[in-house]
Amino acid sequence: MELIIGPRAYSTWSLRGWLVMRMTRADFAVIDAxxxxxxxxxxxxxLSPSGFVPALRVGGEVIWDTLAIxxxxxxxxxxxGLWPTDPMAxxxxxxxxxxxxxxxxxxxxxxGTGPDHPMVGLARAATPVDPALDRDLARLVTLFRQMRGRFxxxxxxxxGARSVADAFFTPVAARVRHFQIDLGAHGDDGTASAYLAALLDHRDFRQWEIDAGR
Ligand SMILES: N[C@@H](CCC(=O)N[C@@H](CS)C(=O)NCC(=O)O)C(=O)O
Structure with a gap:
């Protein structure tokens, strides 16, 4: 089984797919594209029928798109247990x-991520200011507070237990860190910031950073 990924420093969807595959504890090789x-x-x-990464080669087939993987x-x-056991959760x-x-x-x-705006390492950038970004950040804070509070x-x-949702939000945590976003200015009471910090502190993300050479 082989997971085809893009550059670790800035391929956000590759990181999501890789984190999901790590959660399975299955053996898989990585092909760098x-x-x-x-x-x-x-x-x-x-390598990938859609021309996008990640894609997973398994049993002579290729599965593409992170959600499908x-x-x-x-x-x-x-x-x-990649999804919560409770049906509503x-x-x-x-x-x-x-x-x-x-x-x-x-x-x-x-x-956005890219060579100048990596998900890994110590590089930091100025926080962009934009009303549409404010809306996205307020939505994220609401979502994190609600779901952490309920489940x-x-x-x-x-x-609660690590799930696909956590894999999907890990690149967000890296963006918030890189762009030095203060979630407190978007309604966070500390719940969202603590949640994102825990995602960056997870051993799999730390391994990803090491593999990225940062
Ligand atoms: N909906 C796709 C999005 C995948 C995607 O946009 N991947 C980017 C890298 S993060 C890519 O392959 N870009 C290739 C290109 O721009 O040509 C998924 O969930 O996997």
Missing amino acids: RYDTADHKAALEA AEWAAETYPEA RALARSVSAEMHSGFSALRTLC GGDGPGLF
Whole structure:
């Protein structure tokens, strides 16, 4: 089984897919792909049908798109508990993961990652100022406070035990850190900041940073 990923310093979706696969505890190899060259698309399309990473090679097939990889992993490794066991918590974990997958466009655009704006290491950048970004950040704070308050319990994850949702929000934690965003200015009472700090402190993210060479 092989997971095809982009540059670890700034491929946010690769990080999500990799974290999900780590949660399964299955053995998998990593294939490093690039998307920062003039002619990278043809090479990516040879590895991933959509021309995007991550993609997972398994059993002679390729599964692409992080959500699909996460669902495949959850079905294939049920013992890993990738989604919460409680049905409503599970539905909401899927809601927030899907919202991350398709939303938060201001955060993605204004706090985008790239060679100058890595997810890893000590580089920091000025906080962008924009009303649309303010809306995204307020939404994130609300979501983190609600889900941690309802389902966090004793666990560090958004739904207590670590789940796909935590993998999906780890790149957000890295963006908040890199762009020095003060979530207190967006309604945080400390819950959201503590949650994001825990994501960056997780051993898998730390390993990702080491593998990224930072
Ligand atoms: N919806 C896709 C998004 C994947 C995506 O945008 N990946 C970026 C890297 S983070 C990529 O492959 N970019 C290649 C390119 O821009 O050509 C997913 O969830 O996996």
